[in-house]
Amino acid sequence: MKYLIYFIIIAAFIDTFSQLPIMSPFAKTFDSSPAFVGLVVGMYSFSNMIGNILAGYWIDKNGAKKVLVSGLSLTGTILVLYVFAETPLHLITVRFFHGLFGGFLVPAAFTVIADRGKSDKQGKKMAVSGAAVGCSAIIGPAFGAVVASNYSINWVFLIIAATMISSAVLAFVFLPSGNLKKVKEESSHSEKMLPLLKSPMLAASYLGAFSLMFAQGALAYLLPLQVEALQFDSMYSGILLSTFGITAILIFLLPINKIFDTYKHHNSMLSGMLIIGIALILLSSAYSLAFMFLCMVLYGTGFALLFPSINALIASHTTEKTRGKAFGLFYAFFSLGVVAGSTLLGLLGVTFNIGFLIAAALLLLTVCGMFIYFKKRSSQLLKSQE
Structure with a gap:
């Protein structure tokens, strides 16, 4: 059963990652103005945030399986409509509804994983889930580019649509529904979203998610500029991004993944953020391919520590009646971070050197603030026990 969920996670993220190399050229066939292309590209992340939040409420009200099956079916259907878009x-x-329905998938899938996992094994489970995301990050862009260049962009949409609808059927048939009676009984008493933001550990995970994806958005925007400025072949942008993904997957899947349940999740989170910040600082001054590859290995190590930890924090500090909203809000911060990272640095018009330093500064300042908070919190707990 768990392998079906991991397959659905891969399918959901391949849907997102396969769009990276094709959506800008596709939008230009409708209107070549940069403003329109930017609007089309950004619309997905905007509506995805709305979908994440709505999914959170519906998961806690109706159960994760219903939301997951609905999201897969609706996303598969909307993907077909790209083929018929004429203006x-x-x-x-179509782009708006694609992001909206796509926003149902990841919170529902991760809620299913968290609900089925033991409380002391959440870190390892989230690490394996992170490996599924990493596989999508490697496969997705290559799939989109290869299919679009050899056939047409429409075939990318149709193949992903078929995968989504097939996944919906599999999820409907094979996934257990869970205790729907319990979900419905508790839904009327379930907490609202604002109290979740006031929970220190959940707020830390949301801040960690935003920081991670701000860095990711900055990396996606700046790395191709750096490769171009240093006059390397453009293919190295993809290879460098794959390097960080492969590094993360190895850490997620090898026996070393036991560290995610050995150490406190918030300590792993801070370590991951610190490593990513250092990697970005080093990348800002990298002028050789060998050094850039080393930086991406370091970045992948930080990502591997951070991603499972922030997911496990949510799983460990929520109940079944609040977990859906918590994951919905969490992935809304994910989308917000991507938009903020690429958009802000694009508006500032900074060089890749300065851009990487800005992203690193945000991460390191967040680490310092969280470290001080967790240290004070630990001291207060010790005093209260005395």
Whole structure:
């Protein structure tokens, strides 16, 4: 059963990652203006945030399975509509609903994993889930680019649509429904979203998610500029990004993944953020391919420590009646971080050197603030026990 969930996670993220190399050229066939292309690309992340939050409420009300099956079915259907889009308005509308329905998938899938996991094994489970995301990050862009270049962009949408609808059928048939009676009984008493933001550990995971994806957005925007500025072949942008993904997957899957349940999740989170910050600082001054590859291995190590830890924090500090909203809010911060990272640095028009330093500064300042808070919190707990 767990392998089906991991397959669904891969399918959901391949849907996102396969769009990276094709959406800008596809949008240009409707309107070549940079403003329109930027609107089409950004629309997905905007509506995805809305979908994440709505999914959170519906998961806690109706159960994760229903939301997951609905999300897969609706996303598969909307992907087919890309083929029939004829005007810029059609494309923007399809893009909006694609992001909205796609926002149901990841919170529902991770809620299913968390609900089925033992409380002391959440870190390892989230590490394996992170490996599924990493596989998507490697496969998705290559799949989108290869299919689009050899056939057409429409075939990318149709193949992913078929995968989504097939996954919906598998999820409907094979996934257990869970204790729906319990979910419905508790839904009327379930907490609202604002109290979740006030929970220190959940707030820390949300801040960690935003920081991670701000760095990711900065990396996606700046790394190709760096490769171009240093006059390396453009293919190295993809190879470098794959390097960090492969590094993370190895850490997720090898026996070393036991560390995620050996050490406190918030300590692993801070370590991951610190390592990513250092990797970005080093990357800002990298002028050789060998050094850039080393930086990406370091970045992948930080990502591998951070991603499972922030997911495990949510799983460990929520109940079944609040977990859906918590994961929905969490992935809304994910989307917000990506948009903020690439958009802010794009508006500032900074060089790749300065851009990487800005992203690193945000991470390191967040680490310092969290470290001080956790240290004070630990001291207060010790005093109260005395």
